[in-house]
Amino acid sequence: MDETTVLIVWVILLPFVGAMVAFILGPRKAPIVTIITSYCIISVVAALTWQVWKYGPQRHDVGGWVAPLGIALYADGLTVLMLIMSIVVGTLVSVYALGYFTDSSISSETGKANHRSKSSFFWVLWLFLWAALNALFLSQDIFNIYITLELLTLAAVALITLEGESEAITAAIRYLLTSLVGAALFLFGVAILYANFGTLELEGLGELVQTGSLSVVAIALITMGLLLKTALFPMHFWLPPAHSNALTPVSSLLSALVIKGSFYVLLRLWFQVFPLEVTMVAGHLIGCLAAAAILWGSLAAMCQKRLKILVAYSTVAQVGYLFLLFPLAAKETHGLGAWNGAIYQTISHACAKAAMFMVVGNIIRAIGHDRIKDMKGVCQQLPVSMFAFALAGLTIMGMPPSGGFAAKWMLITTSIQSGQWWWAVILLAGGLLAAGYIFSVLKYAFIKTEIVNVPLRPVPRCMEWAPLILSLLALLIGFTPMPLDLLRIGNPFPDAVTMEVVK
Amino acid sequence: MNLESYFPLLVLLTSLLTGISIFFLDEKRSALRILLNISGSAAMFAFVIFMLWGVFHGHNYETRWSLLPGINIALRADSMAILFATLSAFLWLITSIYAIGYLEITPHRNRFFGFFSLSVSATMGIALANNLFTFFIFYEILTLTTYPLVVHQGTEKALRAGRIYIMYTFCGGAVLLIGIVWLYTLTGPFDFVEGGALRRFGEERRVALVVIFFLMILGVGVKSALVPLHGWLPTAMIAPAPVSALLHAVAVVKAGAFGIVRIVYDVYGIRFAEELNVLGPLAVLASVTIIYGSCRALYQVxxxxxxxxxxxxxxxxxxxxxxxxxxxxxxxxxxxxxxxxxxxxxxxxxxxxxxxxxxxxxxxxxxxxxxxxxxxxxxxxxxxxxxxxxxxxxxxxxxxxxxxxxxxxxxxxxxxxxxxxxxxxxxxxxxxxxxxxxxxxxxxxxxxxxxxxxxxxxxxxxxxxxxxxxxxxxxxxxxxxxxxxxxxxxxxxxxxxx
Amino acid sequence: METMSLKIFYSLTSIALFGIGMYALFAYAHLLRKILAVNIMFTGISLFLVATAQRSSDSNLDPIPLALVITGIVVLVSATAFAIMMVCKLCEKTGMTQLPDEDR
Known part of the structure; x- marks a missing residue:
């Protein structure tokens, strides 16, 4: 067993241990435990990043057991980026939650107790979710991926139910059932693959899997299952209620990280395991769904009367951008551009959408509702939040300068390079529609009102600044090619032609 | 890297930082705000004049950093850039004085002056941009930073004008983006070159280049209010007078016109554009706009x-x-x-x-x-x-x-x-x-x-x-x-x- | 030969179970039935996995599918318990045992 790769295990273990400690120590200590755990995870991931940067992809066989019996963990540039993404979003959501769960305005004793139990469960479940997410990113074993997906779902559903009202529980049940169906489809696909090829390890599968009727069925089942969990149109029906009825920090986590988990699995499987002949045809099918998601999600967002559902529908649309990768990367020579673009989109959307949900949370905290029509005069009194919303909106619209723009630029470039200009048109149309719903909210920041001072409940400072920092990060990603350098480590397009620079 | 290479960035940062610091001021501190505004615009004017002098004597001011592989943000003060930059810097100074008087004792002055400075930054970016990518970035930033100025009054009418403005300019931006990306995929990224960067591509891909030319002209044509695309400009006049003055008489429409200048001269090159026969339609379009605008002006009260x-x-x-x-x-x-x-x-x-x-x-x-x-x-x-x-x-x-x-x-x-x-x-x-x-x-x-x-x-x-x-x-x-x-x-x- | 036909038999049975579960999930509104339906779906998959354990008639059993099935059952049991808990909560709050129509 290699000593240096043991780090990988700690990335998963730390949040698990943290969750249990937080549970044992109870509601008062839970936030502190979470913060200490985050510090530890940050340092471990930093070390891991350095290793990957320096020595290339890292691999660790848990307990020294090698495949097929053992479980392999694997980290390359993409993994590390995803880990960093969940750290950034996760820590800032934690900071936000610190303010969110210290509500001084609740007066009754039962209300306080209720609030405290919510808070304590939030921290524990969030650490569990983090562990599941990290395990998912690091898994190199298809059955282990199934387990982590399930853990992720269970933690996410439990987080949604924290809200406690019947709408949230309904949404959570719907999400759980959908997710279980997705898991069943995925597991069936895994079973078929194992029955045929006798291995669960991704790299081994990649070498063995050949085009055949059985593997096509397996691939179709697995893909369907993951699409259900990622909420690609028309399988998005569970997402808006689930994401809009949860508590604000939970909504941020769900939209920013949880759906990215299943998307990440899809990325790994499609580009490292499945044979090209199958993915090429199916890629275009997924592309059509993605286009429908972009257009339908944006239009639905425009029609919403409540801000939180608007933001949730915006997620449906943004998921579409991610899936444009599949038709674009079908032509191997242009894969790298699309790959980079989709991952840029994943990261910048994570930051921006988390920020947006936080802002919605601030507005709800301040005025007690999120009806868009009745927001006059509020925005002028929450300038920091509104500014964060506007900046996050830039990324969502794909306007320069932002990570969303960099992603869009790469995707459009690839689509024109590979002669599939219609995806570029869809991307731009999606951007314009996004501008439609973002500005329909932003205009309230400028509307003149007779009432100069609407009575507001105070919003803690950390709740105002966490979204601002996140949206600034979403912006800054557009200014540096750093993530691309990381992504190059272990990417599935080793021989891809990079754009030559004409001086 | 010497000091000269930071100059274009410095010019941008002058107004950017002015804008950002104005946002953080207390609304009531109008004296400090005036001081910030005037000193910022004066400093920028001084920088630009310095660069003007330098460019006249053959100095080269260029800032460049890599955004994506092969895609650079490049800011360079060439003679054309300086022409536009001097105009914008000077008129910012003048308009700042005017706006201080015009907006005395009105609400939301922080917001107004903040975004005002940011739009000047965007205009400077457009002036100094040395490739289409950079140009596009600042072109879109200009849209975003001028929107708050158009809707500044916050009335129904102003919001409607803002909506129309956003609709026109974003659609224009999208078309421009397609043109730029398409061009980049044909040629690879390139910088503006005096005399035209595309000449060396010669005869091949003639049709594509013509289509791209019109896509890009359409894109910048929205801001320069070429005739079928001019609808936003008269409605946007709802904005306060300093905004109309600087932005809708100078910065925004000029950004569009300057874009046309850049595309014809520094991207295609006048000779190559002539060979492609694209200048005739442009001249006709411009003439139609000239006559149409004047005719409509006759009927205005x-x-x-x-x-x-x-x-x-x-x-x-x-x-x-x-x-x-x-x-x-x-x-x-x-x-x-x-x-x-x-x-x-x-x-x-x-x-x-x-x-x-x-x-x-x-x-x-x-x-x-x-x-x-x-x-x-x-x-x-x-x-x-x-x-x-x-x-x-x-x-x-x-x-x-x-x-x-x-x-x-x-x-x-x-x-x-x-x-x-x-x-x-x-x-x-x-x-x-x-x-x-x-x-x-x-x-x-x-x-x-x-x-x-x-x-x-x-x-x-x-x-x-x-x-x-x-x-x-x-x-x-x-x-x-x-x-x-x-x-x-x-x-x-x-x-x-x- | 016999193992082969047995294998096909198991596979078909498992697909049938999966299908029955899937049908029931969509056909019945009562949430408890839906949860049971999901369980039947997973049972189908477990059967399929168990059936693959014997690669050929003379060799020993492959232990991995059994490990997978056991793990799968653990996951399923916890998910089921959790789902039932939520249904109870919903029933407590609204008196309903089924999901309201999506009319949003």
Whole structure:
């Protein structure tokens, strides 16, 4: 067993241990435990990043057991980026939650107790979710991926139910059932693959899997299952209620990280395991769904009367951008551009959408509702939040300068390079529609009102600044090619032609 | 890396930091805000003048950093960039003074001045951009930062204008983006080159290059208000006068016009564009816009809307000058970038003074108003005569060069366009001048809002006087090397050199 | 030969179970039935996995599918318990045992 790769295990273990400690120590200590755990995870991931940067992809066989019996963990540039993404979003959501769960305005004793139990469960479940997410990113074993997906779902559903009202529980049940169906489809696909090829390890599968009727069925089942969990149109029906009825920090986590988990699995499987002949045809099918998601999600967002559902529908649309990768990367020579673009989109959307949900949370905290029509005069009194919303909106619209723009630029470039200009048109149309719903909210920041001072409940400072920092990060990603350098480590397009620079 | 390579970035940061620090001020601290604003704009003006001097002596100021592999943000002060940058920096200084007076005791001044500085940054970015990618980035930032200024008043009407503005410009941006990406996929990323960067691609991919040309012209055409795409400009006049003045007479529409200049000269190159036969349609489009804008201006009652349509018409002189091949016409087009800027901003300042001081918005309220506000109306008269093209004012220089340029390029029909346009200009400007000087002033009619020793606040009075004086000087001293004409000639020498 | 046909038999049975579960999930509104339906789906998959354990008639059993099935059952049991808990909560709050129609 290699000593240096043991780090990988700690990335998963730390949040698990943290969750249990937080549970044992109870509601008062839970936030502190979470913060200490985050510090530890940050340092471990930093070390891991350095290793990957320096020595290339890292691999660790848990307990020294090698495949097929053992479980392999694997980290390359993409993994590390995803880990960093969940750290950034996760820590800032934690900071936000610190303010969110210290509500001084609740007066009754039962209300306080209720609030405290919510808070304590939030921290524990969030650490569990983090562990599941990290395990998912690091898994190199298809059955282990199934387990982590399930853990992720269970933690996410439990987080949604924290809200406690019947709408949230309904949404959570719907999400759980959908997710279980997705898991069943995925597991069936895994079973078929194992029955045929006798291995669960991704790299081994990649070498063995050949085009055949059985593997096509397996691939179709697995893909369907993951699409259900990622909420690609028309399988998005569970997402808006689930994401809009949860508590604000939970909504941020769900939209920013949880759906990215299943998307990440899809990325790994499609580009490292499945044979090209199958993915090429199916890629275009997924592309059509993605286009429908972009257009339908944006239009639905425009029609919403409540801000939180608007933001949730915006997620449906943004998921579409991610899936444009599949038709674009079908032509191997242009894969790298699309790959980079989709991952840029994943990261910048994570930051921006988390920020947006936080802002919605601030507005709800301040005025007690999120009806868009009745927001006059509020925005002028929450300038920091509104500014964060506007900046996050830039990324969502794909306007320069932002990570969303960099992603869009790469995707459009690839689509024109590979002669599939219609995806570029869809991307731009999606951007314009996004501008439609973002500005329909932003205009309230400028509307003149007779009432100069609407009575507001105070919003803690950390709740105002966490979204601002996140949206600034979403912006800054557009200014540096750093993530691309990381992504190059272990990417599935080793021989891809990079754009030559004409001086 | 030496200090010179940071200069373009420094210019951008001056207004950017000014804007950001204004956001963080307390709304009530107006003295500090004024200080920040004036010192920021003065500093920027000083930087730009320094670069002007440097570029004149052959220095090279270039900032560049990599955004994506092969895709750079490049800011470079070449002679063309400096032309636009000087105009914007100078007019920012002037307009800041004006805006301080205009917006005294109104709410949300932090927001206004903050976004005002940010839009100046964006304009500077457009001026200094040295490749299409950078140009596009700042072009979109300009849209985003001017939106809050358009909807500043927060009324239903202002929000509607904002919505229309956003719709037009975002669609334009999307089309421009497609054009740029397509071009990049054909050629790879490239920088602007004086004389044209695409010449070496020659004959191959002719059709694609023509389509891309029109996509990009369509994209920038929205901001420069070429005729079917001009709809946003008159509605956006709802914004406060300083915004109309700087942004909708100068920054935004000029950004579009400057984009056309860049695409024709530094991307395609005038010779290559001529070979592709794309300049003819552009010239026709520009001429149609010139005539159409003037015709619509005839029917306007509201002074600011009249000026808006006049802007639509006048900005297309630049496109027209660009579309006619030949150094003289190019000179005419480029110099109009400056001339139209200082003249139109004067007119908007005057319109703003009238509405702020006497609450006059419409032309039929202007009887004898010149005797109540003689200095304002003198400035108005001088510059509107300049717009008509009366020698020796700035507008005359433009029209003269465009005219002889057209003759040189053997396109006599352009002279007819110029003549008709001048006639129409005279028809809608002269009656205003007539009624304001020669009709009797009705004391009791408009209610006075600002009274004092001067006809209005000095901050409102000084800017139009300065710009009016400059538009006179630009015409009188046109032969000097330092005049806008002299600088335009320098650019033309560099563009036609190879 | 016999193992082969047995294998096909198991596979078909498992697909049938999966299908029955899937049908029931969509056909019945009562949430408890839906949860049971999901359980039947997973049972189908477990059967399929168990059937693959014997690669050929003479060799020993492959232990991995059994490990997978056991793990799968653990996951399923916890998910089921959790789902039932939520249904109870919903029933407590609203008195309903089924999901309201999506009319949003």
């Amino acid at each position: 509201n002074l600011k809307r009249l000026l808006a349509f006049s802007t639509i018409s006048q900005v297309s002189y630049i496109a027209l000058g660009v579309a006619i091949v030949g150094p003289l016409a190019t000179t005419g087009g480029l110099v109009h970038l400056i001339h139209q800027g200082i003249m139109k901003i004067t007119l908007f300042f005057c319109a703003g003074n009238l509405s702020k001081t006497l609450h006059i918005h419409d032309i039929n309220q202007m009887n004898g108003v010149a005797w109540r506000m003689p200095l304002t109306m003198t400035a108005f008269t001088i510059t509107s005569l300049g717009m008509i093209g009366v020698p020796p004012l700035a507008g005359f220089v433009t029209k003269w060069y465009l005219g002889i340029g057209a003759v040189q390029a053997n396109q006599q029909w352009v002279i007819a366009v110029l003549a008709v346009s001048s006639l129409l200009n005279a028809i809608y400007f002269l009656p205003i001048i007539y009624v304001s000087w020669f009709k009797k002033y009705e004391e009791n009619q408009p209610e006075e809002h600002i009274s004092g020793k001067l006809e209005t606040r000095w901050t409102l009075l000084l800017p139009p006087l300065i710009t009016a004086f400059l538009s006179l000087a630009a015409g009188l001293l046109a032969a000097s090397n330092l005049s806008p004409l002299g600088w335009a000639k320098l650019i033309v020498r560099r563009e036609y050199l190879p």
